[in-house]
Amino acid sequence: MTAPSKIVADPSQAAAAPLLEVENLHVDFISRAGRTPAVRDVSFGLAPGEVLCILGESGSGKSVTLRALMRLLPQGRSEIRGQVRFQGEDVLKMPRRALNMLRGARISMIFQEPMTALDPVFTIGDQIAETVIRHTGASREKAMARALELLELVRIPSAERRLKAYPHELSGGLRQRAMIAVSLSCYPQLLLADEPTTALDATVQIQILILLKQLQQDLGMGTIFVTHDLGVAAQIADKIAVMYAGRVVEYGSAEEVLLNPSHPYARGMLASTVSGQPRDRDIAAIPGSPPDMRNLPAGCAFAPRCAFATDLCHRSEPGLTQRGAFGHVSCHHVHRLDPPAPAGASVTTL
């Protein structure tokens, strides 16, 4: 294990108090067979109104990180260590009651699957109103009026009728909009979005993304956006954290990470995107497959797939090397590597 690293706050945001500070977050899953690490020594920070994208492939620990921030992992079968400070309060040490006051009111989550994340036997209106009633103590009528406002806010057509609809009566895109309405019901300061567009059709994905981006800006919400889609990250991120085998291997501003990635994994990932590549060339893929988390290699988890790996990489896990204003990279050879080849990804804004 490496020594805990200190994250330097982004100077541009220095004036604003941090919204969220995550330090040395570890998550282990506990089963009869033993302990499996899922998140290892993850640190990052978020200022109010900022968007952080956590990038990584399935099983890299990005969703688990997100759930750990809200302590949504199954109790008894998981252990969370480290520090998660939200507006100065330590979420991990908070009593249950205080945690429930926080969840859904100041921190909200959007889930990946709008099909299964809404209760099938309650109406959309009820599911929104229930959160409003829980956190504001409003009457049912007032909460329903609020639910209607929210459905209009997320631009669901004929919102009044949809209020009384059940989830199965809506299309995937509308359902995801309804889910966003649920998560916005108390205007949270921090929005956690777990691959909110992955389960949707491509055209609907873009609509939802535009909606989220706009709501995020209008409401000034700090947002953590988990995705495996580089394009999505390029569209909305201020900061990017790339995760591999439970660790953040590269963390920095969106420009730095997307245009000038340092970690061999981040480079490989960027090289494997379709956009900007010549048509007649095969897409470069990272050889091998991610490691089994129950059986991690002794050194750097990426070493077995890495073209730059040396003996050192197989022997010891790299610490964090400061990069840019606030970011870091976890690679032994970060100084030795050539400047990266043009990755092809360009940062565009909506």
Add this chain to the structure above:
Amino acid sequence: MWLYIAKRVLYAIPIALGVSIICFSLVYLAPGDPIQSLIPPDASDEDIAAIRRLYGFDKPVVFQYFDWLARAVTGDLGTSLQSNRPVLNEVTRAFGNTLMIAVAAVIVAFVLATIFGTLAAFNLGKPVDKVATSISTLGVSIPNYWMGIVLVILFSVQWRLLPATGMGGDGSDGFSWFEWDQARYAILPMVTMAMIPLGVVTRSTRSAVADTLSQDYVQLLRAKGLGEGRVVLHALRNALPQMLAVMGLQLGYLIGGSILIETVFNWPGTGLVMSRAILTRDIPLLQGTILILALSFVAINLIVDLLQTLVDPRIKRS
């Protein structure tokens, strides 16, 4: 909604007809001649033939069925061979008696099973779960006649708290759960009857609620900051269609009258009537009882189906 109900009721009619055919013919498939139990051993052939004609046993079975059906739809189920009283009266009285304890047993079982099953599902693998699972296994596996006898030994013989058998002095007409004098007779048979549904429904509630708890939307409920009470509400609301289906079946079985329980407690319900009808070869009584029971089973299924469309919006109502 009304259209849907009308449609479901129409669907029930062919089922009821099929049931009536089976009821009617079952009795003929059984060996033995019903007339034998009515006639003295030294009766002449003419007398036997006369009695046959009197009861319609001389016609072909198909005609007998239609005669019987035509009378049955007007409420005339014939006359009991043994008591010479109208079968309909006998059956409705017994049916009422069984219904009184069966419905009470089902309500008690449903309430307790919901509590046990939910507690178990929220604490899978923990001691609470193990206790609830043991109760449910015991409920299902203990023979209920044995349970009845044990209860009689304890509550009637040892502690002298409750009467061992029978029904209050006023019989079925004066029965009420709200008068102790009457209700005390019904408690032991009711408790005995509740054992099996308690076991079955606890088990299905546990699995239905546990299944619900593993769904994504329960995570969303927690992410919304809702308390455990609200989570229980959502979980039960989702498990309810499944629980209702199981409960409906159990009520159907109980109304069929538990011959064993009613015999142990000498409770004058359908089970007792049926066993008497079988032993005395009282065919009109047996047919009438089975018909009423089968029809009530069909009706219960219909009610459960309709209730399910009410509690589960995913079932189409068109």
